[in-house]
Amino acid sequence: MTKEEEEEEKEEEEEEEEEEEEEEEEEEEEEEEEEEEEEEEEEEEEEKQEKEEEEEEKEKHEEEEEKENVNEEEKSERNMRRRRNRNNNTRE
Structure with missing residues (x-):
């Protein structure tokens, strides 16, 4: 082989x-x-899942709050009926 090659x-x-x-x-x-x-x-999926969990927790909390409000209203109505009944009974 030559040097060039x-x-x-x-x-x-x-x-x-x-x-x-x-x-x-x-x-x-x-x-x-x-x-x-x-x-x-993966990060996006995790964020999405966290957001969903937060939303679920928020909804759960709102439902509980609504139940409490309904219970308070019912209690108040019962008390009002009792007062009316007492007043009616007292008049008679």
């Missing part, structure tokens, strides 16, 4: 190595991007 072969090998390195870097970057996307999706 050796140099050409060496250059070709170096180019091949560079291409391989570039390909590896690209693959690594793609993997990193995929991982980041997965993490983002």
Whole structure:
């Protein structure tokens, strides 16, 4: 092999190595991007779930509050009826 041929072969090998390195870097970057996307999706899902749980808790609290209000109203109505009955009984 002549010196020129050796140099050409060496250059070709170096180019091949560079291409391989570039390909590896690209693959690594793609993997990193995929991982980041997965993490983002997981975070979004977690946030969504948290929001749903908060909403459910809020609804539950509102329902309990409504029950309490209804109970208070009923109690008040019973008391009013008792007073009326007492007043009516007292008149008689």
